[in-house]
Amino acid sequence: MNIPPTTPLTPITRQDCQVLDAADPLRALRDAFDIPAGLIYLDGNSLGVMPKSAAACAARVVTQEWGQGLIGSWNAAGWFSLPQRLGARIAPLIGAGTDEVLATDSTSINLYKVLSAALDNASSGNAAQDAPARRQVLSERSNFPTDLYIAEGLCRERGFTLTLVEPENIASSLNAEVAVLLLTHVNYRTGAMHDMAAVNAAAHAAGALVVWDLAHSAGAVPVALKDSDADYAVGCGYKYLNGGPGAPAFLWVHPRHTDRFRQPLAGWWGHAAPFAFTPDYQPAAGIARYLCGTQPVVSLSLLGCGLEAFEAAQALGGMAALRAKSLALSDLFIRLVGERCAGHGVGLATPLPHAQRGSQVCLTRPTGAFAIVQALIARGVVGDFRAGDGAAQPDILRFGLTPLYIGFEDVWNAVEQLREVLESGEWQRPEFHRQHAVT
Template sequence: MTTREEAARLDAAGPATGWRERFALPEGVVYLDGNSLGALPVGVADRLVRVATHEWGRDLITSWNPTAAGGDWISLARRVGMRIAPLIGAAPGDVHVGDSTSVSLFKTMVAALRLRPGRRVLVVEPSTFPTDGYVAAGVARLTGAELRWCDPADPAASLDDDVALLSLTHVDFRTGAMYDLPGLSAAAHEAGALVQWDLCHSTGAVPVDLTAAGADLAVGCSYKYLNGGPGAPAFTWVAPALQPDLDQPVQGWMGHASPFAMQRDYEPADGMRRMASGTPPVLALSALDAALDAFDGVTVADLRAVSLSLTDLFIRLVADRLPDVEIVTPREHERRGSQVSLRHADAYGIVQALIARGVVGDFRDPDIARFGFAPLYVRHVDVLDAVDHLVAVLEAGEHRDPRYAVRSTVT
């Protein structure tokens, strides 16, 4: 059994030394929900105040161009994309930032179908995050494509000559299980299909090398492990070889080759800038830009090492101390992301009772309690505390308190 002293030693000796201080976390809270909403990095609040008061309030519209205070809002999305690129194995100019993940999925799915005109099937995994399936169904309805649900245990089995795109989520939001990104990318290519990866639960915690894997398209949000704040804009990546033929459906002025020429006819910009549609969300992008400072000098390999050490410890302690609780997350390192999910009939009550004790995880219908281990700020001592509280909740039956029977809108 790991003692608190041993856990504290692991925190002090590991590569994570100094990472947690980059976040403004409330005292006494064990935050295990960075897989849903990342914590607030220090520097973000000041940046938002500065952008609001100096750039917007004082410099007004001149801030679209470079100013003494900073400004240069027009290139902000591209600059933020350049900072996300190394986290996903992308070249700096190949990441567009600006829409929600859902809208990004719509644009990339339609674009992918247009890149494979002789094929009409879109393969999606049925237990993926709902928005991926909803958007795919909408795209199928709009384009006349066929939506084919694959077997989650074997997505490649659904590939054939008709498949234009295999669209998968790298790390599952419910279970934390991770797909073999290079292997399934290769399988899609063997069938002549394109492959798209939803990296919402990967980026910032799990190594991803889209270039080495030969992937074609990817999207991901920035409010989870990237800590960009609630509703922070998502990113889109498309392999450089596909960009010249990329034809996305929401062709707007910001994706035009010369937006300020105000021409009547649409002419797409070169490269990933054509993925833009409308005016970029400058305040949200500014928050995300400041949040990415938390990754300065941090390698993805170190993030992964810390993440695995934390999740290994949590899994081991839960298995030892709560043998009746089902751990649904795979034990093998190569098959899991940075969260651990537990199945329990009273999962909602358990999560609420833990939150009341200052241990924040979340619940996913029907019976999953999720615990995210954001390696930038979760420590081994937090893992110990969380499991102590979990054991105490279950032993005392706190999760059966009638207060926790009523579900909030957001669980």
């Protein structure tokens, strides 16, 4: 057991957790979600839970707006402006202006759009004096694979090179050849969080632009895109934003770049006058140029339901209060695993310092990580498993601690189930070793 004690206090009890729940000012936010009875859902970093308002919203959009309003709903129900209106609601969660964000497409597709624009930008001579010499995209080896695949494909298309380094070598790799630094703010495997302002400053000092993936940050930790002077960002709608399976993602472009560069998927929705039907492409002014084609109205509408809880949280301290609770939950989780699961080979992959941690706790174990997660799921504690590479990267047991709907006693119960799974050795049963398509 390599989890260091976080505090020298006497062991915490279930009653202590109940007291924390009773005093939690955010407790009522949980009531906005439909969570199956008895389930402890620690996978909101993968797929958020369903807002209670979602079913009625879907029914309204389908039966009234589509069924009755038909094509008139593009105007009357505001379907056409949904990407901008939802973007304006996401903006406060990521420190962006309300007219700078779009809810649209997937994270992967949005990354293709903004990274391509960033490469044009970096090659234009505007981002740095020596721009034409800059032919590198720099990223982290442990970045989420889709980010690396999209970057690799674009680099191949555009004659750039993708350079991958370990996180501790990012600063020293920012040299005169780097055009764009592409990072995920909170690492999907470890929950480690970059210091966004420091990274942006270092990249800009080296003449590079920064593209951020906020998939594990938006709605999980406060993000200050504009104050930290970021350049571009994308993020996910179905994780912490609770937008539903396959929910549209979002993108942000700093206004200093928006109107100066085009994105490559120049469809008619990003045209200055889509209904003029002109044969030539004129990009819309502002962030609308990052739209491509017709948007999935039902999914976009459901994303709006996910954002309602954040709007309700606003009166209770907003993201700052959610962050304080998230850290308290993850501190508790780490401490309880340290106290109650000692001697079972469980390690901690998530950094202990608060400033370096997102809203998930990731554990390691040399063997059995997948089966332990399956055994926990069978007991009603849902986390997930991320495979290592058998060498530098260990197998990960991943637990998302979403402060909107997880309580302190949930954490106690989850760790208690983990202790029982480890002590009983039940994870060794064959049914917990069966692989599924999605882990």
